Amino acid sequence: MVFNPDDPRVRKTRRGLQEAFIRLILKKGYDAVSIQDIATEAEAARITFYRHYADKEELLTDCLNTLYEDLAQTTERVSKEALAQGISPLRVLYDHIEAHEPLYRILFSSRGTHTVLERLRHHLATHALKGIQDFVGASDLQIPPDIIAYHAASAQIGLAMWWLDHDKPYPIVYMAQVSVWLTLGGLLRALGIPEFPLPIPAQPSGG
Amino acid sequence: MVFNPDDPRVRKTRRGLQEAFIRLILKKGYDAVSIQDIATEAEAARITFYRHYADKEELLTDCLNTLYEDLAQTTERVSKEALAQGISPLRVLYDHIEAHEPLYRILFSSRGTHTVLERLRHHLATHALKGIQDFVGASDLQIPPDIIAYHAASAQIGLAMWWLDHDKPYPIVYMAQVSVWLTLGGLLRALGIPEFPLPIPAQPSGG
DNA sequence: TTACTTAAGATACAAAGTGTAACATAAATC
DNA sequence: GATTTATGTTACACTTTGTATCTTAAGTAA
The missing domain is CATH 1.10.357 (Tetracycline Repressor; domain 2)
Known part of the structure; x- marks a missing residue:
């Protein structure tokens, strides 16, 4: 799936996922964080994660x-x-x-x-x-x-x-x-x- | 669950799990290895893993x-x-x-x-x-x-x-x-x- | 403003992985 | 040989993963 990185929605989503992930890693540790966790923390739909990243590692x-x-x-x-x-x-x-x-x-x-x-x-x-x-x-x-x-x-x-x-x-x-x-x-x-x-x-x- | 580490069965099982895990990590990478994989590679039952280790990290x-x-x-x-x-x-x-x-x-x-x-x-x-x-x-x-x-x-x-x-x-x-x-x-x-x-x-x- | 394009959300689903339980079997210890 | 202890078998509820379909909302351009 190809996205336009300049689209404000895309940037907002990615920034949200990144920041949510960092918060969660520091709180629970990398392994304990599920993709559902990240999406919830970022107030996004889980599928939105998959539209941008293949897995946690990529994020x-x-x-x-x-x-x-x-x-x-x-x-x-x-x-x-x-x-x-x-x-x-x-x-x-x-x-x-x-x-x-x-x-x-x-x-x-x-x-x-x-x-x-x-x-x-x-x-x-x-x-x-x-x-x-x-x-x-x-x-x-x-x-x-x-x-x-x-x-x-x-x-x-x-x-x-x-x-x-x-x-x-x-x-x-x-x-x-x-x-x-x-x-x-x-x-x-x-x-x-x-x-x-x-x-x-x-x-x-x-x- | 408490085991006697001197019991030959225990030592064999643990050694088998450890060596299997190392082989699998080198082959597929840590994240891609499931506990089922480890058990299969070690020719053990999956539940045997849980009897010895809480998770992959512990192993x-x-x-x-x-x-x-x-x-x-x-x-x-x-x-x-x-x-x-x-x-x-x-x-x-x-x-x-x-x-x-x-x-x-x-x-x-x-x-x-x-x-x-x-x-x-x-x-x-x-x-x-x-x-x-x-x-x-x-x-x-x-x-x-x-x-x-x-x-x-x-x-x-x-x-x-x-x-x-x-x-x-x-x-x-x-x-x-x-x-x-x-x-x-x-x-x-x-x-x-x-x-x-x-x-x-x-x-x-x-x- | 309107029409068009593109990203995100809602819902659903199959497949895989996790963690635990109850019982049967095999190996070690005495 | 009897007892203890570890492993194997099967089953189950639950979570997570990855994807598909359709709808809604946000950005873009005429």
């Missing part, structure tokens, strides 16, 4: 895709504005997580359809690699760059997950700084310049 | 718990035998992944019930912290140790996931070495001793 993917695209756009925008002024992509990520906390909780809670989480990891890996290249040019690394990039990206995503899981025990700015800092430690060694000066982030004042 | 958790306990035991055993001879817990992990590849694929593929993956991360974080402490004693770190530990553990798990996802592009020994090496780079900086000598792993011969 979830749609939700998370929207989230990822929003993050990618924000990163892009901020990069142009103020990346040179020292705002790292990680700062953007942490801000984004806080702004869309419910969805990130779902994405991080092992229900996040491999694809989207993988794309996020790839996103961070790309930025990490780019950072390395801006830093050393075509200097030959002694460790394969794909390994470095995925090591860094995994650490950063994992730390963000941990941060959210533990109800944000440190402020955003500090997390972003430390994440960069710990990652760069490994990178600088991989680049053969462990002595490179890298100011340590200031300890946070409160929890 | 999966059982599978993954077994996996984790086996890893923890192996780590413990190897630690005593040969940790001093330079076999890192990461080497044990990579060996374990290779030996139980199907289950690890499930655990890593965002179906791994937060709990078990989280326990694995905690496991690695603990070892990382212990490594730091053995290294510097009670030296005061400038970065909170929980952050360091989870950063390291996330990087290591993430890299292992990446490695499996990309069909093991590098040999195990190399991955374990590089993983330790990249992680230690950050740690050594956190410890304030970036100049500490750390021999770079040798490049792998083939892919």
